Amino acid sequence: MNLTFRQLKVFEAVARHLNYTNAAKELHLSQPAVSMQVKQLEEQVSTPLIEKLGKKLYLTEVGLEIQDYACNTLQQLVDLEETIAQMKSMKRGHLKMAVASTANHFVIRLLASFAKVYPRISISLDVTNRSSLLELLEKNECDLVIMGSPPEGHNLQSAPFLENPLVVVSNPHHYLADKKHVSLQELEKEDFVVREQGSGTRSAAKRFFTEHNLKFKTKMNMSNNRAIKHAAEEGLGLAIVSVHTLEIELKAKTLKILNVEGFPIFRNWYVVQREGKRLSPIAKVFNEYILQESDNMMQNFDIPHF
Amino acid sequence: MNLTFRQLKVFEAVARHLNYTNAAKELHLSQPAVSMQVKQLEEQVSTPLIEKLGKKLYLTEVGLEIQDYACNTLQQLVDLEETIAQMKSMKRGHLKMAVASTANHFVIRLLASFAKVYPRISISLDVTNRSSLLELLEKNECDLVIMGSPPEGHNLQSAPFLENPLVVVSNPHHYLADKKHVSLQELEKEDFVVREQGSGTRSAAKRFFTEHNLKFKTKMNMSNNRAIKHAAEEGLGLAIVSVHTLEIELKAKTLKILNVEGFPIFRNWYVVQREGKRLSPIAKVFNEYILQESDNMMQNFDIPHF
DNA sequence: TGTTACCATAAGCTATAGCTTATGATATAT
DNA sequence: ATATATCATAAGCTATAGCTTATGGTAACA
Numbered sequence: 001m002n003l004t005f006r007q008l009k010v011f012e013a014v015a016r017h018l019n020y021t022n023a024a025k026e027l028h029l030s031q032p033a034v035s036m037q038v039k040q041l042e043e044q045v046s047t048p049l050i051e052k053l054g055k056k057l058y059l060t061e062v063g064l065e066i067q068d069y070a071c072n073t074l075q076q077l078v079d080l081e082e083t084i085a086q087m088k089s090m091k092r093g094h095l096k097m098a099v100a101s102t103a104n105h106f107v108i109r110l111l112a113s114f115a116k117v118y119p120r121i122s123i124s125l126d127v128t129n130r131s132s133l134l135e136l137l138e139k140n141e142c143d144l145v146i147m148g149s150p151p152e153g154h155n156l157q158s159a160p161f162l163e164n165p166l167v168v169v170s171n172p173h174h175y176l177a178d179k180k181h182v183s184l185q186e187l188e189k190e191d192f193v194v195r196e197q198g199s200g201t202r203s204a205a206k207r208f209f210t211e212h213n214l215k216f217k218t219k220m221n222m223s224n225n226r227a228i229k230h231a232a233e234e235g236l237g238l239a240i241v242s243v244h245t246l247e248i249e250l251k252a253k254t255l256k257i258l259n260v261e262g263f264p265i266f267r268n269w270y271v272v273q274r275e276g277k278r279l280s281p282i283a284k285v286f287n288e289y290i291l292q293e294s295d296n297m298m299q300n301f302d303i304p305h306f
Numbered sequence: 307m308n309l310t311f312r313q314l315k316v317f318e319a320v321a322r323h324l325n326y327t328n329a330a331k332e333l334h335l336s337q338p339a340v341s342m343q344v345k346q347l348e349e350q351v352s353t354p355l356i357e358k359l360g361k362k363l364y365l366t367e368v369g370l371e372i373q374d375y376a377c378n379t380l381q382q383l384v385d386l387e388e389t390i391a392q393m394k395s396m397k398r399g400h401l402k403m404a405v406a407s408t409a410n411h412f413v414i415r416l417l418a419s420f421a422k423v424y425p426r427i428s429i430s431l432d433v434t435n436r437s438s439l440l441e442l443l444e445k446n447e448c449d450l451v452i453m454g455s456p457p458e459g460h461n462l463q464s465a466p467f468l469e470n471p472l473v474v475v476s477n478p479h480h481y482l483a484d485k486k487h488v489s490l491q492e493l494e495k496e497d498f499v500v501r502e503q504g505s506g507t508r509s510a511a512k513r514f515f516t517e518h519n520l521k522f523k524t525k526m527n528m529s530n531n532r533a534i535k536h537a538a539e540e541g542l543g544l545a546i547v548s549v550h551t552l553e554i555e556l557k558a559k560t561l562k563i564l565n566v567e568g569f570p571i572f573r574n575w576y577v578v579q580r581e582g583k584r585l586s587p588i589a590k591v592f593n594e595y596i597l598q599e600s601d602n603m604m605q606n607f608d609i610p611h612f
Numbered sequence: 613t614g615t616t617a618c619c620a621t622a623a624g625c626t627a628t629a630g631c632t633t634a635t636g637a638t639a640t641a642t
Numbered sequence: 643a644t645a646t647a648t649c650a651t652a653a654g655c656t657a658t659a660g661c662t663t664a665t666g667g668t669a670a671c672a
Contacts, residue, residue, distance in 0.1 A: 001383075001387050002311070003311060003383070004310065004311065004629090005308070005309060005310065005311070006629085006630085019648080019649095020648075020649060020650095021647085021648060021649080029630095029631080029632095030631070030632060030633080031648080031649070031650095032631085032632080032633085032649085032650080032651080032652095033630070033631055033632080034649095035649065035650060035651085036629095036630075036631090036650095036651095037630085039650090040629090045390055047390065047393075047394060048584055051583065051584050052582075052638095052639095052648090052649075053446055053580055053582055053583055054461065054582075054638095054639060054640080055638090055639055055640060055647080055648075056446070057649090058446045060584070060586060061393060061399055061400060061586050062390055062393055062394075065386070065389055065390065065393070066386070066390075069382065069386045072382070073379060073382065076375065076378070076379065077307075077309070080371070080372070080375045081307050083371055084351050084353065084368055084371065084372075087353075087367060087368055087371070088353060088368075093367055094367060140359055140362070140364045155360065274359055276358075276359055276360075277357065277359055278354060278357050278366070280366060280367050310659090312659085312660085325618085326618075326619060326620095327617085327618065327619080335660095335661080336661075336662060336663080337618080337619070337620095338619085338620080338621080338622095338661085338662080338663085339660070339661055339662080340619095341619065341620065341621085342620095342621095342659095342660075342661090343660085345620090346659090358618095358619075358669095360669060360670075361617080361618075361668090361669055361670060363619095613672100614671105614672090615670100615671085615672080616669100616670085616671080616672095617668100617669090617670085617671100618667100618668085618669090618670105619666100619667085619668085619669105620665100620666080620667075620668100621664105621665080621666075621667095622663105622664085622665080622666095623662100623663090623664085623665105624661105624662085624663090625660105625661085625662080626659100626660090626661085626662105627658100627659090627660090627661100628657100628658090628659085628660100629656100629657090629658085629659080630655105630656090630657090630658100631654105631655085631656085631657100632653100632654085632655080632656105633652100633653090633654090634651100634652085634653085635650100635651080635652080635653105636649105636650080636651070636652095637648100637649085637650075637651095638647100638648085638649085638650100639646100639647090639648090639649105640645100640646085640647080640648100641644100641645085641646075641647095642643100642644080642645075642646095
């Protein structure tokens, strides 16, 4: 059995009018064209669908069944078109983002303001560490990723879009906290609370220490920023974190930024996508949006002086 | 937008395999044939549905939407085929019958035994009088009608299939009840309880009286047979009814058949359909069934002697 | 680096979908 | 009986759906 949408469309019109001529007018066709479509449909199901008694037309039982089917199917087609149109015009759709833990703070802001502009868009946001992000990209399980240091050799495309100053923080009562200037030698002696393996912040810090031939005493490692900051607040060690994560703590004065030689380390945030990936319309727009909005974001962050 | 079932079918296979070559094998097509169908579908919705990242294929958002749609639509098509097949093989379907009130008794029996053979067939049975039956046929609102005397000039096709003996009945204590023989002259003096205008039984009786130049004193008329018989039982008058309606009353001896000159009037039951009407498979089978079964029915009815 | 697997593209062919106009058949109305 | 409305059928045309084979491009992989 090999129906066509055309057959259904024409049959539906005939079934509704119970009159070939009028159906033909509605469809802007000649009457024989309509007769032929119906006839072909009848041949497909090899059973009559319409019978003519005297002057009037009646649907047979199978005819009624097919009328019902045709109505549904055609309606679903309309719905599909509508859905696709909405997706294309970004009235609907799904945006799959993933961000490094550290970026969480400001990305959420971006998403929130973006969501206001496109209210019917659903968004999924995966907050995880660097290596998981790469995996997500690899599996094509997200549209865009926001992360630190541009990864190479993974067929990725990345664009820097926001500065990410890493600073050293401590409990305000730490003996280094009030020093005007902290040297790297002094820093080397301290214990650090750091993120787990795979974290971008961690590897950036590590790189800094190696580049300056310093020991990097990592006393504890934990898998989220809040925990690290809490540990630093409790005096368990110093921490190296992005300024972007510090808003509350600075306001509450539970942490203090140390004025260490060579800090802040200015890294960048990158918007990363898979090379060759054709972004969905909504992802494309969001991509542009964040590049543009990042400027405004910068201004709203008070990068603290020392 | 002008999708085809073919496009959906092919796309569905590709979306499932995420591999053109394998989809082509499944569909017994060349690989380019599959590529082309997908490409055409993409052109129809003017948006990409599949993207190739490295070696792997992924569905875009719209692609997922269409996959979902295709699955549903194709499944519904299968369901439709199944339904039609069942209708054709009479596993399913609907039989629309209408019968004269008087025929109700034995038609119900026929339907009951028929329904056992075709359990998933639904049946509607309209029990009404002669003129309503003709109207139902006129409007093509039923498949078959069972009624008395063949109507003419209505573009109807009818086949006689069962004898319908009309007899005169009375309360057993009626003074005519015990007479060996009742003459028409004696009958003429009696009051009759009859069916309403439009009833076949009524007009048959009326015809009998006119043909024999007799007065026909119709004391009461009522619109159903049970009421008429009840009235006769109560001694309100004689009644002329089909033997087929008398089973219980004869057994209970609440009514008695009078041995009147010229009675029983042998009319026939007819199966009637609209001329040119192509019966549904199930109606066709039922039509044959009742013609065949009517013989058995005859034997089960004791036509009483006088 | 060459090989392999896989998809895209091109060229070319055939069957037929799909339409039209013209005409025939039939039931109803006048 | 004649006219009218309506559907069926026929003939004929065009565009193209849909397939094939051949070939080219490109990741991944050894």
